[in-house]
Amino acid sequence: MKTITPNLWFDKNAEEAVNFYTSLFPDSKIGSISRFGKEGFEHHQMPEGTVMTMEFEIHNKKFIALNGGPIFKFNESVSYFVYCKTDEEIENLYSKFSEGGSINMPLDKYDWSEKYAWVKDKFGISWQLDMDTINSPQKIVPALLFVNDKFANVRDAVNHYVKIFPDSKINFEFPNPSIENIPGETLAFAQFSLNGSLFNAMSGQGQHNFDFNEAISFIINCDSQDEVNYYWEKLTEDGSESMCGWLKDKFGVSWQVVPTEMFKY
Structure with a gap:
């Protein structure tokens, strides 16, 4: 394949x-x-x-x-990470993607990133812009967002896909915090490779009005x-x-x- x-x-x-x-x-x-x-x-x-x-x-x-x-x-169930190298790059993409679109999370510093934004462009596709600190070999990475009754499925989904496709592996996983209303031993984020293509998977807290x-x-x-x-x-x-x-x-x-x-x- x-x-x-x-x-x-x-x-x-x-x-x-x-x-x-x-x-x-x-x-x-x-x-x-x-x-x-x-x-x-x-x-x-x-x-x-x-x-x-x-x-x-x-x-x-x-x-x-x-x-x-x-x-x-289109909805936020599938988005695309763009791993940026410079302030100029991320700020330019943020401006271009948000023009005529909408901003889910403004460009700012967050716990997980020095500079990050989540925007939806004028065609409805979602982009997660992130300053690259991991030297990602793939600049644009699809991200699957598991919400509502699928919130706890990140680990199962990643393991399922990795078993199916050749040349596949799990690169890293981040667990959800152990707090009230968060199922135990669930993943907040995972990155994995399927036949050489990188994917991200995330769980989304709260109730959402979208699905795959x-x-x-x-x-x-x-x-x-x-x-x-x-x-x-x-x-x-x-x-x-x-x-x-x-x-x-x-x-x-x-x-x-x-x-x-x-x-x-």
Whole structure:
């Protein structure tokens, strides 16, 4: 299998979003683009020539943006850490991402970081900006936020994923504090690697009005039918199946298990 690729589900503005993201980071590029044709208009309602999917890279992290219609909306259940090297970098990203968006946590010093912010951009995607003190080998890292009845699932989820994917390991874990209303021996944060791709996982205290959905999924490009069958079986266990390679695992995270050839245009 190749590396795991985040898929971003937009309504009709994938092209605008990709142009915005690639303009913010110096080491970025746009790759393959597919467009809607005349056929199927009665279903997708997209004018001929409208972007269907766009591949793009930011600091060697590949993404795919999809114009899929208004079915799914981005929320904070999946966000993206950006590990910044300088004050100028983090302040510039904070300004650009928050313009037309919203601020969950303002840029400031926190217990866990000398400089950190959590912002939602004008397209609805959440970014956690952090001054890098760990020399992260991956500048942009997806983060899964487990909330409400999934609050205590961070450890189980990380262990589950690491067992499924090759070349995987847990890099570090931070437990939740032992205080009232916090389940014992739960994790506040973990970082782990799946087939060479870094992920973060977090637990969110309190009640939240969001959960994982298909707006952000993770594509597993498989080199053989055996690989397709393996990941499909492992990830649908206690989860749910959908069409065209889509599934939800037992924690509600969405994945796409597809042949590598599917994304060659």
